[in-house]
Amino acid sequence: MSVIVENASISIKKILFATDFSATSHKAALYAKALALHFSSTVEIAHVFNPGKYLSSSEGIANLPENRRVCEEYLQDLCADFRLSEIAVRTALPEGYRPFAGLLKLARDEEVNLIVAGTGSKSAKERLVLGSTAEQLIRNAECAILTVGPKVTLPVDAPIAFKTIVCAADFSSEATKAAQYALSFAADSSAHLYFCYVRGLKADNSPKRQLLDTAFRSAIKKIVPEYFSDHCHPEFVVEHGNAAKAILELAARIRADLIVLGTRSASFWLTNLDQGVTPNLVAEARCPVLTVS
Numbered sequence: 001m002s003v004i005v006e007n008a009s010i011s012i013k014k015i016l017f018a019t020d021f022s023a024t025s026h027k028a029a030l031y032a033k034a035l036a037l038h039f040s041s042t043v044e045i046a047h048v049f050n051p052g053k054y055l056s057s058s059e060g061i062a063n064l065p066e067n068r069r070v071c072e073e074y075l076q077d078l079c080a081d082f083r084l085s086e087i088a089v090r091t092a093l094p095e096g097y098r099p100f101a102g103l104l105k106l107a108r109d110e111e112v113n114l115i116v117a118g119t120g121s122k123s124a125k126e127r128l129v130l131g132s133t134a135e136q137l138i139r140n141a142e143c144a145i146l147t148v149g150p151k152v153t154l155p156v157d158a159p160i161a162f163k164t165i166v167c168a169a170d171f172s173s174e175a176t177k178a179a180q181y182a183l184s185f186a187a188d189s190s191a192h193l194y195f196c197y198v199r200g201l202k203a204d205n206s207p208k209r210q211l212l213d214t215a216f217r218s219a220i221k222k223i224v225p226e227y228f229s230d231h232c233h234p235e236f237v238v239e240h241g242n243a244a245k246a247i248l249e250l251a252a253r254i255r256a257d258l259i260v261l262g263t264r265s266a267s268f269w270l271t272n273l274d275q276g277v278t279p280n281l282v283a284e285a286r287c288p289v290l291t292v293s
Contacts, residue, residue, distance in 0.1 A: 010144075010184035012039040016112040018103050018137070019047050021074050028118030028148040029078060031288055034160035035116070035146070036087045045078050046092040046106055047071055048099035068093070085157075100136035107143060115141055118148045119282065138263055138278060144181060144292045147282045161189035162258040165232075166251045168243075169195045169220050174262030178292040179223065182260040185290075186232030193232040195220050196250055198243040213238040244280035251287060260290045 017032035019025040036043050049068055075091040082089040096102040107115055119134035137145055167182035169175055179195070186193040197216050217236045224234055239246035251259055263278050282289045 010181050012041050012113045014112045015041045015043045016107050016115045017043055017045045018115060018117040024118035024120055024150055027152055027154055028116050030155050031148055032116040033082055033085055034155050037085060037159035038161060042088040043082055044090055044092055044110055045075055046103060047075055048102035049093055049095045050097055050099055052097045100133045104140055112143055114144050114146060116146045120150055138291050144290055147289050149282050149285050151286050152288055153286060163191050164254055164256045165191050165193045165258045166247060166256045167195050167260040168247055169197045172262060174293055178260045178262035181290060181292055191232055193234045194237055195234060196237045196239055196247055198239045198246045247281060248284055257287045258290060259285055259287060263291045263293050
């Protein structure tokens with residue numbers, strides 16, 4: 001993890017809000033709106049119309065135009081709601097059998113800085129996993145993604161400023177990019193920022209373990225210039241055990257309103273643990289999760 005330059009300000013000029021009109025997407029809409037108000041961003045509200053959902057029956061095929069019209073009406077209702085808050089907004093209704101591919105293309109074509117998306121979750125092998133669209137967005141998007149999971153609380157209907165942020169640190173280049181977002185958001189709102197490194201070992205009080213924890217804290221601290229100390233009050237924390245669980249427990253303990261992660265598309269599910277860190281965090285978090293690749 002390389003040293004972060006002092007000018008770590010991140011510009012959020014254009015937001016893509018991806019919706020499937022679900023209850024979780026409603027939560028995500030509130031975050032998209034609050035972020036747009038805070039950063040004076042323009043917003044593109046998008047839904048990918050998937051005809052494959054309706055091709056299993058002759059009735060579904062016959063009703064394709066009507067179902068598309070209903071989606072257009074939902075988008076226009078959302079658009080009107082954003083405009084009531086004086087946000088510059090427009091809608092997009094591309095068609096495709098792979099919604100994530102349509103969203104990624106739209107994000108590239110429109111050069112968006114941030115994708116905001118809600119996601120549901122389902123039980124599989126006694127754990128929560130993400131929906132396929134959210135997983136593919138996190139894997140493949142070229143910009144940052146703010147994912148709103150099923151357990152996230154509703155934000156206030158006003159410009160949002162994150163006040164307590166957890167940033168996962170693992171010394172990778174992706175983690176450095178994530179740290180730049182975390183520092184920018186924290187400095188912007190004078191937030192309390194926690195850099196958290198998780199060692200995949202059980203905690204104990206042995207002198208050797210304490211010495212190693214101190215060394216890791218010092219190594220994390222070196223990547224953050226002193227310039228940021230007055231703006232975001234960074235703390236450097238070493239946790240132990242399952243990475244997803246440790247970060248979630250820290251976030252709950254300090255009542256974090258944002259978790260920031262660096263992700264690698266090739267190793268999205270592959271860690272030194274039995275379960276992928278990113279999917280579990282997004283599915284279980286009670287605050288939004290910002291992922292940066």
